[in-house]
Amino acid sequence: MVEKRVPLPIEEAVRKVMDFAKHGTKEMLSIDLAYGRVLADDIKADQDIPAFDRSPYDGFAIRSEDTILTSNENPTIFEVVGEIGAGSVFPNEVEPLQAVRIMTGAQIPQGCTAVVMLELAKEIKSVGKTFVEIKRSYQKGDNISFQGEETHKGDILVKKGTEINPGVIALLATFGYSQVPVAKKPVIGVIATGSELLDLDEPLEPGKIRNSNSYMILAQIQKAGAIPKYLGKFSDDLDTCFSEVQNALKQVDFLITTGGVSVGDYDYLPDIYARLGATVLFNKIAMRPGSVTTVAHFENKLLFGLSGNPSACFVGFELFVRPIIQSYLFNETPHLKRVRAILGENFPKPNPFTRFVRGKIVYHEGQLTAIPAGFDKSSAVSSLAYTDTFIVLPGGTRKYEKGMPVDLLLLEDHEGSKWPWHDFIPAYK
Template identity: 35%
Template structure:
């Protein structure tokens, strides 16, 4: 398909792929940000025993029934309990056991008095107030009951989730495999940023930009060595690497110039082109292909155009591949803080700074080849085709990056 709307392009992408179902068993310490591949049920209670929530003395509430300021009751302290070191003793009448926060409630005790609410005298403790049964008392399973569903399949694991899993003694978890994303930058003019800059050459911006963005989103990146503008070399590189990838992103070579080689490359590899050109700026010449039942998303070589179309087209693709719904493109309404007087014949996305329901424009150029003015931006304004310009206080659609 040719020259289609953004939403149609996204629909074609999503209808052409399936989520990755491969499952890995990984160490808990490596599970942050991963997608849980099975429901997780509590294998044990938490806490695993009745315990004290504070420092004090464990005792029998019945023995405090008549305690008061006028008639204090003295208890004999027979043992001491630390967290992790339970007592083997059972309380009798008017006996107490010194207990620390997290300590296991000893047999016979049904309450804990705060250390600051009693008076320690020699080998005893004086109580001056009545305690109720189970006062200052944490029950076994109070937080988590064995057999309860704690985390659902498809959950993106965060620090709290890992804490819950750790509290259950879960050393390893089942997670869906992360997509492996390849990046291939075309262009004879491109050299690696580690090399000296030569006359007529430019440094590879898109490779490091997109690889870093992918890593920010939690994906594994495989950099494919640049093959310049040689269609056969680029085609061969794709053939050699595609089996190891779940998605290939290319930049450059998708327009109509003499060195825009991706059309020939797709023919050489026998790929199925689903669309070319999307009705938006920047990034109009974006192309999408299926090869070996895997997606190839080809973006403009201009850095801002590549970034914008990555956010608009690739994030929905990655969300489906990975089952990670948190990386789907998010949209909000916002109030303009500035004027943008440029007329937009085509649908346009411009960089902006979003905060608290308002958007401002950065200093610097908005050209698709300019990246510096993007450094403080965190969103894109979606301007409809035919717009005559935006004014301060206009309500606009914003894509959050």
């Protein structure tokens, strides 16, 4: 019996899924474990940066007012009354025609208003004392990094939901976050379905293929910022499968199945959704590959039924699962980042539905260009290794030609977008 399914536009499908997006919780983590995680709170400055007026150079701190008349012809001699390294504080007020030898990063001594760079000062030893000769005049503030010139106490520096890169780590350390509030990672379960699947160490058999999708999805889950939990292959018995899903749902925040959900497959998933009492949000989308992607909702948990075809599975994950993970991690731009580019090769296939071509970005003199990453069938696997973008080719067209403007969804970007699903460039502008 062939079930009739009405394909849903991709943006409606994503919206239906995002209606069930939820935030996770936060946990505290030592700063040396925080790289690659996501901030669960805004980072706030607990002090001015610089925290005090400091010297950006090695040199001599002086009172600029002592150099009003100083010039090459009329040098001024200062007595060096001390030396301070970074981390030290000069104990006294500096008096007229005194200078303090100062190191990069050290606090400007009281009374001083400028720093003379080491290269521009000539040291003179005389009568057991040290002097420096200065040959130009200085303004108040010359060569001083002022307190708060970079950041003021109380400023919000990085927003919650941001991925923690080395620069964010530097900020966290600067502001004393030895413990960092990070988003707790959701746990995503993966069940493979399909009696054609062999485990990786089983010998090849006629008609069978190795279970590549599960491992691919485990890696996609990690890349998206969550914890993957592989729950094995479905058994051949519906009752057992049903209790496998029930059991899985107790252990995970979201559940992915791969394989099945094609019309007419030997496929238990529709029965399982029905027996669970899960609401099927959709089971056909107007997109290629991945048109059979199915998403259901049950007791505050989403069940993603991704295709058994590797490319279709890959695309379904990035479009539907990734934004749910990113939302859980407090990211307010949870979708793939969308940018304009030029199509670098002809794409002659007709396009009844919007197509997400696995592509590769190349740069031509600053012009973003994308080319299909190789063999383009929903069953293709080798092209995925080189894919760093989806080239979005809206449906209803006959072909796309080299040089046409296209929209991309970027897979290696760390920024994301709020909502990329509107007005993709059609075949001809």
